[in-house]
Amino acid sequence: KFLGRDAADVARDWPACIREGGRFADRAEKFRAVEHGKLVKTLHRHVCAFSGGDRSEGLIPEIVWSELADALKYDERQGEVDPREYLGALRWVNPWGPYVWWDLSTPYFYEKRLPVASYVAARAVRERVDRDYGRGKLKLVAFPSGWQGKFWFATPEWIALSMDSFFFNAWEAVEMYKFPVGYDARFWRAYAGATERAARCEDYVIDGVRTDAQTVAEPVAEYAAPCREATGFLPQVTNVPTLQTPSYDLRGGRVVGVLNFWEKGVAFFTLRLSGLTPGAYTVVSKG
Secondary structure (H helix, E strand, O other): OOOOOOHHHHHOOOOHHHOOOOOOHHHHHHHHHHHHHHHHHHHHHHHHHHOOHHHOOOOOOEEEHHHHOOOOOOOOOHHHHOHHHOHHHOOEEEEEOOOOOEEOOOOOOOOOOOOOHHHHHHHHHHHHHHHHHOOOOOEEEEEOEOEEOOOEEOOHHHHHHHHHHHHOOOOOEEOOEOOOOOOOHHHHHHHHHHHHHHHHHHHHHHHOEEOHHHEEEEEOOOOOOOEEEOOOOOOOOEEEOOEEOOEEEEOOEEEEOOEEOOOOOOOOEEEEEOOOOOOOOOOOOOO
16 A cells, blocks of 8 residues: 555565565665654654643654764664654654763773764754754754763763753753763763853853854964864764854854863964954953
8 A cells, every 4th residue: 555556566576575676675664664653653642641741741762863964874774764754743852972982991092083073963963953843843852971881981071072062052951871870070070060051051052043153263273173074974074173162142142152172282262253243242251
């Protein structure tokens, strides 16, 4: 029925016709995606019915972040569980990753692009979701890595930068992957700092207009050169600065988040803003 074909036509080479390389392989994949979408939407309806109706957050499925960005396919099963078949019916989704971690069973490794991957991914997902579903229609809760398994470990700085990355790209919530696990004050301080920044800037980020094009931070040497790419899932995103300046305008004011992803040094920079009325503004800096 889904194919719109006579049953006898399908039966003559069944099931080879729906397997990879078969006559109906693409349509069979689409059929499985549609049925999976029906399942997710049915679960969402039941979750809402039993947990508050309009007040319920509904079903919040986890999905790899790359499937909600203009990214490479995550694996060969992506087409069978296409999120486009169900996301429009949900209120929240939890795109997990990218995971920034260090294997504690090995010597520490330095990879300049690693921390900034969270920022690039967060912006790509936010832009794609807003474009496909409209701003505010589908809320995003991030799931950056804190601690996984026995040895996948995130430094305090990585935790704070991950949380900042998602917040300043207008994700509505952040939940750390396993936090805490015996963490000391350094980690709690990083977590609290990111939470405080979010509370201080929430009105601008949630209700304001993004104005990155009117905000430029020019680093003063010595500072890291841009990364050739931030993540292999977005090879089209190149020449990525490790100093990012997301900015938002609201009611005549502007907030600029200056995020230094270069872990080998501090960032000294000149901040240049356009779109402001000359002589009619005050600069307030808060670390």
